[in-house]
Amino acid sequence: MSAIPRLEHAARKAQATGRVPALSVALHRADREPWIFTVGDSGNPAHPLDADSRFRIGSVTKTFTAVLVMQARDEGLLDLDQPLAAYLDLPAHGDATIRRLLSHTAGFQREPFGDVWDTLVSPSAAELLAQLDRAERVLPNGRRFHYSNLAFAVLGQLVAKLHDTTWEQLLADRILGPLNLTATTVQPPPQAAVGYVVDAYSDAARPEPQLDAGGAGPAAQLWSTAADMATWAAFLVSPETADPGGKVLAAATVDEMRWPHTTREQDVWAGGFGLGLMLAPQGRRAMHVGHNGAMPGFLAGVHGRRGGDGTPGGLGCAVLGSSGTAGEINDLVHELLQLSVEIDPAAITPWRSAPPAPREFRSALGVWWSEGSSFVFSWHGGALQSRVAEAAADVPPSVFAPVAGSPDVLRTVSGREAGELLRLTRDDSGAIVRMHWATYRFTRVQDAFDGVPASNGPE
Incomplete structure (x- = not known):
């Protein structure tokens, strides 16, 4: 029918x-x-x-x-x-x-x-x-x-x-x-x-x-x-x-x-x-x-x-x-x-390639860790985004927008932690090596709150 x-x-x-x-x-x-x-x-x-x-x-x-x-x-x-x-x-x-x-x-x-x-x-x-x-x-x-x-x-x-x-x-x-x-x-x-x-x-x-x-x-x-x-x-x-x-x-x-x-x-x-x-x-x-x-x-x-x-x-x-x-x-x-x-579902929009992320944000892409859990940061639709790695596909991502006049500071405009700031820390080469989102530390390896990698185990 x-x-x-x-x-x-x-x-x-x-x-x-x-x-x-x-x-x-x-x-x-x-x-x-x-x-x-x-x-x-x-x-x-x-x-x-x-x-x-x-x-x-x-x-x-x-x-x-x-x-x-x-x-x-x-x-x-x-x-x-x-x-x-x-x-x-x-x-x-x-x-x-x-x-x-x-x-x-x-x-x-x-x-x-x-x-x-x-x-x-x-x-x-x-x-x-x-x-x-x-x-x-x-x-x-x-x-x-x-x-x-x-x-x-x-x-x-x-x-x-x-x-x-x-x-x-x-x-x-x-x-x-x-x-x-x-x-x-x-x-x-x-x-x-x-x-x-x-x-x-x-x-x-x-x-x-x-x-x-x-x-x-x-x-x-x-x-x-x-x-x-x-x-x-x-x-x-x-x-x-x-x-x-x-x-x-x-x-x-x-x-x-x-x-x-x-x-x-x-x-x-x-x-x-x-x-x-x-x-x-x-x-x-x-x-x-x-x-x-x-x-x-x-x-x-x-x-x-x-x-x-x-x-x-x-x-x-x-x-x-x-x-x-x-x-x-x-x-x-x-x-x-x-x-x-x-x-009669809505038509599915075909995926098409787009320009890469701006150079200043490329080192933010990939997996980061915070509170023992992994997050994936990516660039889609012209904005930096983040998702909990194990989240279901239909969970909306967090989307960030730059804060005017504050380099390396972005505001979460939607999704998890909406309203909170994301602060980027760079090394001497300009690569992002640490982030703080809603004040929680994000690092490239899974670590404890004392900053020691979880893989080290007990002393």
């Missing part, structure tokens, strides 16, 4: 098994045309289900708010480790840091004050902040992961204040426009699918009322298409392909957002959270990055894939469904990402 029929089969199975009235899926990758597939009934007679049908994406909205926060950080408007009170006049909880809010470790209660899910009336932005003293801090700051819509609602109001505009306008100007996500909107358009609760004991489906999130909009308000969301997922894992000019966010900042800040459970380390992003390890150094979403009548799964053998650049997937109860929707996004790599 070729790639497309297998992907369609998986989508049809999830729709039928999960009893999802309408399902829209899309797969984005930099080396292929987008794949979009729909199955079911939109429930909207004026706009039958097609690729332009709009679904509520719920908490996937948080990833947009997180990017707006990181934009403000990169522009010097805020510091992630400063408390909210440094930027907002709040009646309570102003000691919570922005980084803790982004990673759901600030201890904020899950929802804004009040019984929103009973009344289906959300507070305005001003009301949400004014009522913060009536909301609980259910856990101490930094104690553990606790998911909070309230936290992201506050973050949305924070970035709006910093830019003296609304969150909605900021979103349109700073993300949706630059990435051409024209089908992503704050309010439901005419093409909106109807969201349902599907009866557990029959095939009946009842339309759900739609809540306007109001001041909590930065946590869950958006509507979109599967195609737009697959593009967004590709940005979250591969901004260098989805946003090569860095119009929205520098690739290094998106990488910072993907770094795990907490596990979601104490005993099962199957998923984590970065700065506004869900992280789902897939084994063999592959990671799915994105977010799930849920609002009355809708579920969404929006994730991209990084790492692992065969993963192409810019691989993003979105699964949007008009049922609030079908877990198959959130499972399918991971299945489709895996299938895409298995049945």
